[in-house]
Amino acid sequence: MSQPKEIFVRLDRCVGCHTCKIACSVEHSRSKNLFQAISEQPAPKNRVYVEWAPPDRKVPILCRHCEDAPCMHACISGAISRTEEGVVITNSDKCIGCWTCVMVCPYGVIGRHMETRKAYRCDRCPDLQVPACVDACPTQALVYRTVAAFSGDVRQDAAREMISGKGS
């Protein structure tokens, strides 16, 4: 079985340009076009967030699709489930807007459609080969890889640093 891919964040690469947020909003708009999306009502919502933390770090944050997802077990209407690809999804038809998921998510990444009283979060762009935020990121701070491939990259980088004498 091929391993599913996940969205990884490389904090050292994020420059805080917020391009990912715009791409996410556009992908989750009705028109899927930036210029039309701007005027849509209700306004399309991004599911990736870029926050600033001292001393001067930019932190992209999005649903981690946790292995033992607290939101899924806490949901009181059975609206949250995991797909075969490992994506934790909220079924809008089943969501009753009780916000229990918002209360238990330790990442703070579940948003609320106030107009329709439904919760939303990253769905990893089911219609795209590569999620919109990853595709849009100009510095590759967001990458879409399997766990094995990503951790392999991290090991290789560490090895290179050690050989060049930068590591200690």
Added chain:
Amino acid sequence: MAVKQMQYIIIGASAAGMAAAEAIRRLDSEGSVTVLSDEQDMPYFRPMLPFIVSGKKKFPEMMLIGQGPYRGANIDVRINSRVEAVNTADQKVSIKSGEELPYDKLLIATGSVPNIPSDIAGVEAEGVFVLRTIADACAMAHRAETARHAVMLGGGLLNLKAAFALLERGMDVTLIVKSPEVLSKLMEPDDTVLIRNALNKAGLKLVTGSSVTRILSDSSGVIGVLLDSGREIPCQMVCIGKGIRANVEFLDKSGILVNQGVVVDKFTRSNIQNVFAAGDVAVTLDPIAGERIVTGLWTNAAEMGSCAGRNMAGQPGIYSGTFGILNAAQVADEPFVSMGIVHTKGTAYEIHITATPETYRKLVFTPDGTRLVGALFIGDISKAGLYRYIIREMMPIKDIKSEIVNHRLHYGHFLR
């Protein structure tokens, strides 16, 4: 040598019982998992009962198996199987039909039953309800077809949800609470302004500081209630929401230790070997308040049930307890989250309150201000989970206190 196939018996097919069954199944694919339910219907999401009362959803839409994390694969759920007694010496349970089922591991997950105060006369009249089971909800919906006015006794969250369900049907609804305000378990009277306004706007009539002494009825069922003030309110139905108590009567002769609920250790084990308990029926620990509590919350029950299931299947795990208060809901147009310690009147807790016309935030710190112990958000509940995490993990907050107080907190602050 072949390993003996384990027989798991779970009494109760709601949040704790079904979460436990799933957890067992994930770890032990061989053993038999039998869930015994005293209800007439297959398991369902109990918190959705108000939608049956309002008529907005039908029963099939709230069935549990096949939804969320509940697969139900190779789990034998037996409905109409009320357990009458547990024989812990021979490791057997007897069910209503007379059948006896042996167990290797037993989970008590029988939940709670509504508490009906003994000082209210006339509760047996037709048209008096408690909202606990699908049968209750259907009966309420049926009565609501002809009733015009409903009186709700008790201002807890479930009763408020039931009240709104009836309002949505176009009924007149009067809520009677003994406390000075609604939701007194989840917030203090001074905290409820926004909620109160939302209730008024939604058309709910509220009578505070009062209780009902008698339910009046004739051959048609309920015709009104009599308050302690002597006032009479005509109505055709009454819904009692006066709290819950653990459903433990059937354990009377079992030797299982009961004190308010089944007493369990941190591995969810009772005092008797191979008997576990989880959910509303179990007494658990609130690590923040340091009190033993019986919660009445789906989310807690599911979490504790999963933990019990893992322990039963031989993978020990500690249940670290839960907050006595851990509620998220939306009342009319007003979302709110209440968690940890939020009742502060007459205490030395450090409190930060921010109130705007649309939002209310109350953050409760230890008296020395070094630790967050409670949070109440009304109107804007975004990122509430971060605050829950800080409370539960008893995180040092020195560097992020101003972010907590000013609602600027985000996950980036947790990264080093």
